[in-house]
Amino acid sequence: MGRVNDHKWLDQALNKAIHSDDTQPDFEKWKASHPEAVEMLTSRTPQTQRPPVIRRMIMNATLVKLAAAAVIVVAVVLGITQLTRNSPEGTMPTTQTVAQETFTGPTTHTFADGSTVQLAQGASIRTYAQVGKRGFEHIAGQIDVTVAKGKGEFIVTTPYGEVKALGTQFKMEMVDGTDANTKEQVKLLAVEVAEGVVEVRNAKGVQTLRKMQNAVVAMDSAPYDFNQDEKLPAELRGRIAAMVKAFETGDKAAWAANFNMGYVYRLAKGEVQYDPSLFGGSAEDAERLKQTVAQVSSPEQMRQLFLGTINITGPVEVYVRSVELSPDGNHARAECITRRSENHIVVTKPQWHNFDGGWWQIDD
Numbered sequence: 001m002g003r004v005n006d007h008k009w010l011d012q013a014l015n016k017a018i019h020s021d022d023t024q025p026d027f028e029k030w031k032a033s034h035p036e037a038v039e040m041l042t043s044r045t046p047q048t049q050r051p052p053v054i055r056r057m058i059m060n061a062t063l064v065k066l067a068a069a070a071v072i073v074v075a076v077v078l079g080i081t082q083l084t085r086n087s088p089e090g091t092m093p094t095t096q097t098v099a100q101e102t103f104t105g106p107t108t109h110t111f112a113d114g115s116t117v118q119l120a121q122g123a124s125i126r127t128y129a130q131v132g133k134r135g136f137e138h139i140a141g142q143i144d145v146t147v148a149k150g151k152g153e154f155i156v157t158t159p160y161g162e163v164k165a166l167g168t169q170f171k172m173e174m175v176d177g178t179d180a181n182t183k184e185q186v187k188l189l190a191v192e193v194a195e196g197v198v199e200v201r202n203a204k205g206v207q208t209l210r211k212m213q214n215a216v217v218a219m220d221s222a223p224y225d226f227n228q229d230e231k232l233p234a235e236l237r238g239r240i241a242a243m244v245k246a247f248e249t250g251d252k253a254a255w256a257a258n259f260n261m262g263y264v265y266r267l268a269k270g271e272v273q274y275d276p277s278l279f280g281g282s283a284e285d286a287e288r289l290k291q292t293v294a295q296v297s298s299p300e301q302m303r304q305l306f307l308g309t310i311n312i313t314g315p316v317e318v319y320v321r322s323v324e325l326s327p328d329g330n331h332a333r334a335e336c337i338t339r340r341s342e343n344h345i346v347v348t349k350p351q352w353h354n355f356d357g358g359w360w361q362i363d364d
Contacts, residue, residue, distance in 0.1 A: 096131040103127075105141060114148035138163075138189075142173040147196075160189040160217040161202025168196025170209075175319065175337060177345040186337055186345050189217040190319050216319045216337075226320045226334075236332055236359045239352055240320060243361065247316040247338065256307055260360040264289075264306075265299040277331060277353055280363025316340050330354040 103109045103126075105119025113134060117125060123141025135155040147154045149167030156163040156172065163172065171192045179186055191200050192214035200207045200215050205222025207215045215225040226232065226240055239258055246255035266272045267279060267286060274286045281289070296302050319337040326332070332352045339345050351363040 097129045098131055100129050101127045102139075105143075111136075111148075113151050115154060116146045118144040138172055138174065140174050140176070142171065144171050145169065158189055160219065161200060161223070163191055164199045164201065166197060168198055169194040170196070170198050175339065175345070177339075177343065179347045180344055181346060184347060186347065187219050188319060188321065188337060191215050191217070191223075216321050218321050221322075224320070224322055226323050229323060231325055232323060232332065233329070233354075233359070236352060236354075239359045239361060240323065240334065243350065244318045244320065247312065247318045250312055250314045250316070252307055252310045252312045255312060256303060256310060258361040259306070260356055260362075261299045261303045261306065263356060263360070265293075265296070265302045268293045268296065268302070278355055278362060280351065314340075332359075 102124065103119060105123040106121050108116060108118045109125070110116045111127075111134075115134070117136070119125065120142040123143050124139040125143065126137040126139055128136060133155070134152060135157070138156050138158045145156065145165070146169050147165050147167055152166075154165045156165075158172075158174070163170070171190075171194065173190045175186060175188045175190065177186050178184065191198060191209065193209045193211055195211055198209045200209065200217060200223040202217065202223065204220065207223035207225055207228065209215055209225065213225060213227060215223040217223045227237055229237070232240075243255060243258055246252075246258075263272065263278060267274065268289050270290065274283050276282075279286060293302060293305065296305060317339045319339075321335045321337060323332055323334045330353060334350050336348045336350060337345060338348055348364065350361060352359050352361050
């Protein structure tokens with residue numbers, strides 16, 4: 001670096017900062033364009049022993065060049081700011097915003113990236129205000145989402161947490177109603193994957209879903225998928241899945257197949273003692289059963305009688321909110337949301353027990 005008293009050092013620094021092959025800095029032009037700055041910078045009396053005329057010449061030239069350098073620095077800062085705003089997604093955060101839009105079903109909305117969302121009657125979504133952020137806010141109802149592949153993560157935010165997808169198809173539904181029996185408020189989010197991979201996350205936990213998997217998220221609870229609950233025995237998970245499918249298809253026979261009719265028949269005939277862990281009703285219920293089926297002569301007749309009492313007349317949606325296993329591992333109790341229509345919601349707590357060589361449902 002040159003000596004401090006070398007008057008050429010600033011010229012060299014400026015030339016290096018703004019040099020190009022065919023352009024040299026024109027300070028005279030700059031002074032002509034900024035008379036007020038020149039007047040301010042050259043009006044002070046320098047403290048030096050040099051002759052007045054020479055001193056003013058050197059000082060004026062130096063201060064003008066310093067002012068020009070300051071202008072260059074400001075320009076560079078502004079340039080960097082502009083570059084940051086225009087940089088590709090992921091390199092630097094953006095601060096640009098756009099107006100949000102709200103869509104209510106029934107309708108289909110297509111996003112700029114090619115992703116689509118189908119909104120059922122009463123469903124509602126809101127777009128993000130942040131430029132470059134893929135996804136939307138899910139406000140209410142049932143939606144079917146198809147995400148354009150190969151364009152980065154796609155996030156749907158909800159009051160229950162967020163759903164993150166990478167090139168996939170999935171369904172989301174917000175259930176908001178009242179239990180027809182207890183008048184309890186029922187609120188939950190259900191997510192079902194048709195293709196690809198989805199991550200459901202909130203402050204309580206995270207669940208990864210793949211094709212044909214689903215999860216239920218209750219308010220202030222971790223996402224739950226009983227099929228991925230490793231605490232539950234595989235046969236029990238199969239029984240729960242069979243119950244859900246029977247309701248969804250309206251198949252009474254498939255639902256009844258989850259019950260141990262051989263045991264119920266023996267209980268009705270007094271061949272086994274009443275055990276509350278093996279029979280969903282009370283001791284009084286067991287006595288009434290004996291009177292009701294007094295003329296029944298076989299387990300098959302018992303099965304046919306049972307089918308006639310099942311109140312499944314069509315498809316019923318079932319959301320398994322949780323499953324609790326007993327300390328000994330032989331008894332399970334679930335909490336389910338069953339919905340026969342938009343306005344008919346019932347909270348049920350079916351149970352299963354491991355006996356007679358397998359897991360059997362004992363209460364509906």
